[in-house]
Amino acid sequence: MKTYVVGGAVRDELLGLPVQDRDWVVVGATPVEMLRLGFRPVGKDFPVFLHPQTQEEYALARTERKTTPGYHGFVFHAAPEVTLEQDLARRDLTINAMAMDEQGNVVDPYGGQRDLVNRVFRHVSPAFSEDPVRILRVARFAARFIDFKLAPDTLELMRLMVDNGEADALVAERVWQELARGLMEEKPARFFEMLRQCGALARILPEVDALFGVPQRADYHPEIDTGIHTMMVVDMAARLGAPLAARFAALAHDIGKSATPADVLPRHIGHETASVAMLKPMCERLRVPTDCRDLALLVARYHGTVHRADELTAATKVKLIESCDAIRRPERFAPFLLACEADYRGRLGHEERVYPQARLWQQALVAARGIDAGAVARSCTDLAQIAERVHAARVTAVQSTLGKR
Numbered sequence: 001m002k003t004y005v006v007g008g009a010v011r012d013e014l015l016g017l018p019v020q021d022r023d024w025v026v027v028g029a030t031p032v033e034m035l036r037l038g039f040r041p042v043g044k045d046f047p048v049f050l051h052p053q054t055q056e057e058y059a060l061a062r063t064e065r066k067t068t069p070g071y072h073g074f075v076f077h078a079a080p081e082v083t084l085e086q087d088l089a090r091r092d093l094t095i096n097a098m099a100m101d102e103q104g105n106v107v108d109p110y111g112g113q114r115d116l117v118n119r120v121f122r123h124v125s126p127a128f129s130e131d132p133v134r135i136l137r138v139a140r141f142a143a144r145f146i147d148f149k150l151a152p153d154t155l156e157l158m159r160l161m162v163d164n165g166e167a168d169a170l171v172a173e174r175v176w177q178e179l180a181r182g183l184m185e186e187k188p189a190r191f192f193e194m195l196r197q198c199g200a201l202a203r204i205l206p207e208v209d210a211l212f213g214v215p216q217r218a219d220y221h222p223e224i225d226t227g228i229h230t231m232m233v234v235d236m237a238a239r240l241g242a243p244l245a246a247r248f249a250a251l252a253h254d255i256g257k258s259a260t261p262a263d264v265l266p267r268h269i270g271h272e273t274a275s276v277a278m279l280k281p282m283c284e285r286l287r288v289p290t291d292c293r294d295l296a297l298l299v300a301r302y303h304g305t306v307h308r309a310d311e312l313t314a315a316t317k318v319k320l321i322e323s324c325d326a327i328r329r330p331e332r333f334a335p336f337l338l339a340c341e342a343d344y345r346g347r348l349g350h351e352e353r354v355y356p357q358a359r360l361w362q363q364a365l366v367a368a369r370g371i372d373a374g375a376v377a378r379s380c381t382d383l384a385q386i387a388e389r390v391h392a393a394r395v396t397a398v399q400s401t402l403g404k405r
Contacts, residue, residue, distance in 0.1 A: 001029040002026070002027045002028060014098075023059070025058075026061065047078050061078065093115075094111050095115050095122075097110045110125075121141060122153075123151070128154070133178070136175065144186060150194065162199040176287055176288060179191075183238075208251065211226040212225060212227030233342050234251050234342075237250040237342035240342055242338040246342070249296040252279050254343075255275050256268075257275070291332075299340060318391060321361075322368075324336060371394050376389050
């Protein structure tokens with residue numbers, strides 16, 4: 001019985017990056033032996049155990065065989081005679097198919113160290129094509145390791161997988177899981193660019209794929225292309241340290257522009273309404289969590305108004321704040337403004353501009369929330385007037401704070 005650290009932990013250690021989690025492979029053992037040593041079984045499809053002290057995962061060395069389409073259609077074989085090299089052969093990329101023994105020696109049968117040095121994503125074997133999730137994983141790695149490139153034969157294999165319908169077998173929950181992780185990487189635009197290169201973006205996120213090639217007014221958007229603008233916005237959201245909900249909102253804020261009639265282009269009158277209409281079924285299809293969906297809908301609807309903060313009356317500001325439910329949920333307003341800032345600065349030549357609108361909106365929110373709605377309600381003799389009186393008090397407070405009529 002021998003144990004090895006495998007996968008991402010080995011890769012990150014060789015790259016000099018912090019190792020977050022360690023996964024282990026056990027060669028030459030049986031489930032009975034693992035139980036006798038105090039390991040706790042947790043695997044459903046194949047034998048995985050938790051270490052009795054560290055609680056790290058230890059999996060018995062295994063091979064796998066594709067039986068049906070999709071990423072669930074595998075039969076696994078775990079036995080003492082399965083070698084480490086056989087186990088590593090089933091992994092996705094060479095840089096993830098390395099192991100390290102207890103003495104720190106690296107086992108690298110498929111050239112992972114070479115590809116680390118050359119900064120290349122390369123599939124281990126043709127078996128890569130059996131699992132469509134690997135398309136998403138490669139895209140996520142591209143967003144994390146921004147100086148790596150994709151080997152041409154791996155790109156060709158991914159394109160073939162898409163053409164063969166493998167990407168269509170992905171379930172919504174797994175797509176969202178990888179999408180969310182990709183959005184939280186250093187350069188999320190690379191996630192979508194990689195999917196677009198192999199054709200998977202049109203299958204998984206057709207609403208985003210359709211934005212590429214859609215023109216915008218050059219005086220507002222020097223980058224012109226709506227798809228390029230969207231990629232600049234998601235990267236700006238990452239640069240601003242935005243949380244997941246704000247990054248998803250940045251991705252989805254302009255999807256309605258793909259529906260603009262050709263005779264109207266490059267203007268996009270009413271694209272906010274179109275974006276909201278397209279966003280709802282998109283979120284339902286991807287099973288997007290409620291907090292991400294709700295923030296994306298708000299940003300899609302109101303980002304243009306937020307940008308014009310200095311032009312708006314106090315009444316209009318209060319109306320937007322109330323429409324965003326920011327009086328009751330002020331903690332959601334900051335990521336809302338971050339997504340709007342990412343949109344404003346996610347334009348060619350605007351990346352280093354300041355965004356004073358965020359400060360104005362935060363000041364307006366503080367002023368509006370300073371009104372004691374209960375006290376206003378108690379002063380009303382007509383219950384039907386309460387909402388109107390509270391709104392008016394908030395408008396007065398914002399006028400006093402920002403000096404706007």
